Amino acid sequence: MVEDRLDTHVEPIRHAEAATDMSPKKTRRLFLQDCSTSAAALAAMATAAPAGAADAGAAPHEGTASICVTCSSQFAETAKPPEHCPICEDERQYVNPDGQQWTSLEALRASHKNVIKKEESDLHSINTEPKFGIGQRAFLIRTPEGNVLWDCVALLDDATIARVKELGGIAEIAISHPHYYSTMVEWSRAFGGAPIHIHEAERPWVMRPDPCIRFWKGRTQDLRGGLKLVSTGGHFEGYQVLHWPAGAEGRGALMAGDQPQICMDPEQVSFMYSYPNYIPLNATAIRHVVECLDPLEYDRIYGAFFIRGKGIVPTGGKGVVRRSADRYLRAILG
Ligand SMILES: [Zn+2]
Numbered sequence: 001m002v003e004d005r006l007d008t009h010v011e012p013i014r015h016a017e018a019a020t021d022m023s024p025k026k027t028r029r030l031f032l033q034d035c036s037t038s039a040a041a042l043a044a045m046a047t048a049a050p051a052g053a054a055d056a057g058a059a060p061h062e063g064t065a066s067i068c069v070t071c072s073s074q075f076a077e078t079a080k081p082p083e084h085c086p087i088c089e090d091e092r093q094y095v096n097p098d099g100q101q102w103t104s105l106e107a108l109r110a111s112h113k114n115v116i117k118k119e120e121s122d123l124h125s126i127n128t129e130p131k132f133g134i135g136q137r138a139f140l141i142r143t144p145e146g147n148v149l150w151d152c153v154a155l156l157d158d159a160t161i162a163r164v165k166e167l168g169g170i171a172e173i174a175i176s177h178p179h180y181y182s183t184m185v186e187w188s189r190a191f192g193g194a195p196i197h198i199h200e201a202e203r204p205w206v207m208r209p210d211p212c213i214r215f216w217k218g219r220t221q222d223l224r225g226g227l228k229l230v231s232t233g234g235h236f237e238g239y240q241v242l243h244w245p246a247g248a249e250g251r252g253a254l255m256a257g258d259q260p261q262i263c264m265d266p267e268q269v270s271f272m273y274s275y276p277n278y279i280p281l282n283a284t285a286i287r288h289v290v291e292c293l294d295p296l297e298y299d300r301i302y303g304a305f306f307i308r309g310k311g312i313v314p315t316g317g318k319g320v321v322r323r324s325a326d327r328y329l330r331a332i333l334g
Pocket residue numbers: 068069070071072073085086087088089
């Protein structure tokens with residue numbers, strides 16, 4: 001059940017391939033280098049591809065912004081789909097067992113829909129049905145100074161835009177980490193070029209560069225309405241959570257994405273370098289995440305998935321994080 005909700009669906013054959021991916025030859029640095037190269041190459045291809053290129057099957061325009069079926073990342077426009085998805089080829093994810101597959105936003109609009117649900121006052125979740133890609137949800141947080149979209153889903157259609165506009169639109173976007181970047185640029189464009197706040201350390205993982213993306217450096221970044229981004233590292237070097245002080249009836253909410261990951265038991269959270277490939281975080285990383293979260297006042301935690309229909313630690317979230325981190329450290333340190 002839980003595997004249905006996490007970045008999972010790892011079939012047995014993938015375990016063997018994952019082991020290969022984790023060979024010393026493919027270090028994290030090499031992956032990042034590959035990604036930088038890929039992103040740069042894609043950008044160059046997009047620029048170089050002339051309109052109406054005489055390429056068999058190429059559309060008579062600048063091309064398609066392909067979406068990876070497995071991780072839902074949208075890439076810069078190209079005449080043909082890219083050869084690889086660096087996010088899926090990273091040791092934290094996995095390539096579709098049937099090979100790399102691509103789709104488009106147009107195709108997705110015909111086969112999926114978004115369900116927008118009120119979670120509490122001034123908070124709505126946005127979830128795509130049936131499940132697409134990793135299966136995360138996004139959240140729209142309303143503040144008196146404008147709305148913030150936290151995390152993102154690939155599907156953006158007219159019905160979604162209309163409903164989000166009814167709720168006040170989107171003034172700013174922030175996304176926890178590259179697994180959820182999906183079609184963030186489409187969302188920004190649909191809402192007046194809303195800035196997308198991403199930590200500088202994740203720049204190599206942006207597959208569709210755009211001026212609307214604002215990279216920030218350091219430990220924290222203030223957003224409107226008292227919201228604050230906190231970079232914790234861990235699952236990704238520039239991983240960020242969003243602190244919403246007005247959440248949980250003013251007791252504060254932590255918008256966690258998938259770190260801390262809410263467990264089947266909502267009295268527990270966990271921390272992983274890779275969820276689908278079961279690569280744990282080390283003690284130093286766990287302690288750093290806890291140290292970054294400790295100064296924040298929060299009672300409730302919202303995770304990226306509808307775990308058992310909820311994916312929420314409704315109350316006592318800070319204690320849950322501390323106890324879970326202690327449990328984790330005992331488990332890995334022996
Ligand atoms: Zn992918």
